[in-house]
Amino acid sequence: MEKDGKCKLILISNDDGIDSLGIHTLVDYMVNYGEVVVVAPEQPQSAKSSSLTVETPLRARQLPDYHGAKMWRVNGTPVDCTKLAFSHILGRKPDIVVSGINHGSNAGINAIYSGTMGVVFEACINGIPSVGFSLLSHDANADFTECENVVRTVVDGVLANGLPKDVCLNVNIPAKCKVKGIKVTNAAEGVWVEDFEKTTDPHGREIFWLTGRYEVTHPDDSSSDIYWLDREYATVVPCTPDQTAKRAISALSSVFDNDFDV
Amino acid sequence: MEKDGKCKLILISNDDGIDSLGIHTLVDYMVNYGEVVVVAPEQPQSAKSSSLTVETPLRARQLPDYHGAKMWRVNGTPVDCTKLAFSHILGRKPDIVVSGINHGSNAGINAIYSGTMGVVFEACINGIPSVGFSLLSHDANADFTECENVVRTVVDGVLANGLPKDVCLNVNIPAKCKVKGIKVTNAAEGVWVEDFEKTTDPHGREIFWLTGRYEVTHPDDSSSDIYWLDREYATVVPCTPDQTAKRAISALSSVFDNDFDV
Numbered sequence: 165m166e167k168d169g170k171c172k173l174i175l176i177s178n179d180d181g182i183d184s185l186g187i188h189t190l191v192d193y194m195v196n197y198g199e200v201v202v203v204a205p206e207q208p209q210s211a212k213s214s215s216l217t218v219e220t221p222l223r224a225r226q227l228p229d230y231h232g233a234k235m236w237r238v239n240g241t242p243v244d245c246t247k248l249a250f251s252h253i254l255g256r257k258p259d260i261v262v263s264g265i266n267h268g269s270n271a272g273i274n275a276i277y278s279g280t281m282g283v284v285f286e287a288c289i290n291g292i293p294s295v296g297f298s299l300l301s302h303d304a305n306a307d308f309t310e311c312e313n314v315v316r317t318v319v320d321g322v323l324a325n326g327l328p329k330d331v332c333l334n335v336n337i338p339a340k341c342k343v344k345g346i347k348v349t350n351a352a353e354g355v356w357v358e359d360f361e362k363t364t365d366p367h368g369r370e371i372f373w374l375t376g377r378y379e380v381t382h383p384d385d386s387s388s389d390i391y392w393l394d395r396e397y398a399t400v401v402p403c404t405p406d407q408t409a410k411r412a413i414s415a416l417s418s419v420f421d422n423d424f425d426v
Numbered sequence: 427m428e429k430d431g432k433c434k435l436i437l438i439s440n441d442d443g444i445d446s447l448g449i450h451t452l453v454d455y456m457v458n459y460g461e462v463v464v465v466a467p468e469q470p471q472s473a474k475s476s477s478l479t480v481e482t483p484l485r486a487r488q489l490p491d492y493h494g495a496k497m498w499r500v501n502g503t504p505v506d507c508t509k510l511a512f513s514h515i516l517g518r519k520p521d522i523v524v525s526g527i528n529h530g531s532n533a534g535i536n537a538i539y540s541g542t543m544g545v546v547f548e549a550c551i552n553g554i555p556s557v558g559f560s561l562l563s564h565d566a567n568a569d570f571t572e573c574e575n576v577v578r579t580v581v582d583g584v585l586a587n588g589l590p591k592d593v594c595l596n597v598n599i600p601a602k603c604k605v606k607g608i609k610v611t612n613a614a615e616g617v618w619v620e621d622f623e624k625t626t627d628p629h630g631r632e633i634f635w636l637t638g639r640y641e642v643t644h645p646d647d648s649s650s651d652i653y654w655l656d657r658e659y660a661t662v663v664p665c666t667p668d669q670t671a672k673r674a675i676s677a678l679s680s681v682f683d684n685d686f687d688v
Contacts (some may be wrong), residue, residue, distance in 0.1 A: 213475035214538045215503075222622070223634035241477075243539075247621045248634060261614045273551055276476045276667050277505075285669075289535055289617055313686060321681045331674045345685035348678045351670045354644055359509045360484070371483035372510060400682045402674035405538050407547075408613045410592045412664035419583045420662045423607035424575060 172198030172323070175258040175287070177245045179209040179266065179279025180238045182227070189308040190233045191233045194262060197323070200233035200257075203249035205242060205279075210268070212241045212279035214286065223249055241281035246286040261287035265311055266298035271336045272352040272378055275403060281334055285371045285405040288332035293322050295332065300393060301339035310343045314398040317346060327402075333408065334401040336360035336389060341396045348400045352388035354380040366407060434460030434585070435522040437511050437549070440528065441471040441504045441541025444489070444497065450529035451570040452559065453495045456524060456575045459585070462495035463520075467504060467541075472530070474503045474541035476548065486510055504541035508548040522584060523549035527573055528560035533598045533651045534614040534640055537665060541589035547667040550594035555584050557594065562655060563601035572605045576660040579608060589664075596663040598651060603658045606686055610662045614650035616642040 174194050178187045178288070182204035194200050203224070217240045227235040236253055238245045246261070249395035270278040278294045287294035295318055299306055314337050327333070337343060357379050360372040380390050389399035436456050440449045455541035456462050465486070481504045489497040498515055502508045510524070525545035532540040542558045549556035557580055561568055576599050589595070599605060619641050623630070623636040642652050651661035 173607040194513060201483070207607045210483070211478040211480050213477040215475040215477040215541075216471050216473040216539055216636055218636050219470070221625075221627070221635050223631070223633055244636075247618075247636075251621045252624065252634065273667065274668055276547060276551075277478055279477075282475070285538060289538075291617075317684060318682060325681050328671070328674045328677065331671045331678075333678075342688045344688055346674055346682050348682050350672065350675070351668055353668070355553075356509075359513045362514065363483075363485070369485065369518060371485055372514065373483050374478055374480050374506075374509075398676065402678050403669045404671040405535065405669070406539055406613055406615070407665045407666040407667070407669060409590070409593045409666040410612065413610055413612065415590065416593075416595075416662065416664050419587050420580060420608050420610050424605060426604045426606055 172259040173254065173256060174198055174200045175249050175254060175261045176200060176202045177204050177242055177263050177283045179212055179242045181205050181208045182235065182265065185305060188230065188266050189311065190262060191231055193312055195232045197319065201254055202233050203236040203238060203245045203253055205245055206237040206239050209241050209279045211277045212282060213277050214243050214282040215241050217241060217244050222248060224253065243282045243286045246283045250290060256375050260290055261292050261294040264297035265308060267304065267306055268295065268298060268302045269300045269336055270298040270334060271399065272380065273392055275334050275351060283327050284332045288330060289405050292328045295322060295335055297335045297337065299337045299339055306339065311337050314343060314346060317399065330404050330406060331402045334403050336393055336400060337398045338393050338396050343398050344396045346400060347392040349389045349392055349396045350387050351401050352380050352390035353382060354378050434521040435516065435518060435521045436460055436462045437443050437462045437516060437621060438462060439466045439504055439525050439545045440505045442475055442498045442529050443467050443470045446529060447567065448529050450492065451573065452524060453493055454525050455574055457494045457529060458513065459581065463502060463516055464509045465515055467507055468499040468501050471503050471541045473539045474544060475539050476505050476544040478629045479503060479506050480567050486515065502606040505544045505548045508545045512552060520554055523554050523556040527560035527570060529566065529568060530564045531562045531598055532559065532560040532596060533655055534616045534642065537590060538547060538598050546594045550592060551667050555589045557584060557597055559597045559599065561599045561601055568601065569651040573599050576605060580662060592666050592668060593664045596665050598655055600655050600658050605660050606658045608662060609659045611651045611654055612649050612651035613663050614642050615644060616640050663679065
């Protein structure tokens with residue numbers, strides 16, 4: 165309970181879908197903080213970024229409560245779920261939005277492709293403190309035990325201190341090790357290489373499957389998330405949904421500012 | 427032709443699909459600059475952000491040339507098209523990637539939802555100068571005449587000067603007016619309100635259609651794109667795919683940096 169007697173309201177979503185172990189784990193960690201409402205995709209939505217459903221209508225269906233949390237599933241993307249929660253399901257502004265726990269890394273540049281982080285950016289755009297959690301294992305039955313201390317430490321910090329304006333958090337957690345601690349870092353610079361496997365379907369037609377590996381540009385950069393994840397630390401990358409490169413405005417003005425002869 | 431005798435290679439993609447008037451218009455503007463290859467979605471992909479197709483394979487099909495440009499259509503998202511172009515279609519790194527011309531605004535925070543800008547961010551991640559163009563009209567038969575001067579001025583500037591590292595451009599162009607010039611600006615801060623129309627399907631079941639309007643937080647801010655679009659200027663917002671809020675790292679380190687007792 166807060167000082168004013170109102171219980172904290174917590175929205176949880178994800179991109180692996182409402183049936184995933186990661187979101188159930190996160191519910192179990194969050195129910196002690198207040199009233200938990202889950203609004204999550206009915207189908208897996210990995211790599212959906214901040215995409216929206218524009219051509220078809222959404223349907224929201226309430227399911228039985230899970231460990232004290234209200235559960236809603238939506239036939240849309242992670243950001244669809246978040247927007248629908250804010251506008252039609254929650255009834256009031258949540259105190260915090262948490263997303264995940266994602267099955268797989270969202271370190272480096274991968275925040276831009278991540279549906280988990282789509283939820284977090286959407287909450288941030290709406291002025292709500294928000295955190296995405298990802299475990300570095302794609303296993304549907306991954307062991308989330310080591311996540312608990314990280315999630316509680318980060319959520320405690322956010323609820324106690326808030327976050328800077330237009331800033332949200334991308335938290336990644338190493339798998340198959342004892343987590344040594346938490347580091348606040350940059351996203352590791354890098355690029356995906358060998359993006360697709362070229363093969364043929366049973367009818368002999370050429371097809372491409374998304375695959376590839378992430379190649380870090382500066383592997384020894386100790387200010388980057390992947391450096392510390394490799395060393396068994398969880399990482400917190402502060403992120404912003406506004407992608408304006410303010411540092412470039414002055415130089416580019418001298419090139420592009422222009423009055424046409426009209 | 428460049429100094430080394432090699433023709434410039436230009437990749438064009440978009441999110442409205444390969445049959446849209448906007449992409450045909452952009453081809454017509456770009457064919458004078460060099461060899462143009464279009465790799466674009468077979469279906470409209472509005473608001474697909476940086477999403478990727480992970481669960482199904484992609485197919486690429488070459489179509490007849492259009493006004494001198496090679497044309498490829500792909501059954502995926504804008505970023506799928508871009509990645510597939512880089513890895514399997516183009517054969518060499520393009521000199522510039524241009525996306526659009528989008529039918530509709532990508533000003534303000536909307537860059538984060540935009541498939542047009544997904545293409546541009548993907549090129550930027552791969553170190554290729556890239557620009558997204560959007561006309562402020564959703565009309566499938568919009569009048570693109572006023573875009574030509576803007577596109578040529580921006581492309582000339584990018585090819586002559588390059589762009590700063592990790593910076594790409596989001597260009598919006600006002601519709602139904604004589605464009606007065608070009609301004610380099612920030613993205614206008616704002617938020618979508620009344621996001622969904624709640625209604626029922628023919629069977630009486632509740633459905634939600636995405637709708638809403640973008641409410642600008644500071645409408646008199648003359649450093650923002652929407653301010654200048656309202657005044658009949660095209661706007662150039664420098665953007666970056668790395669969403670790390672570097673300004674927040676130091677303050678957040680003091681809250682979250684932590685060594686666990688392991």
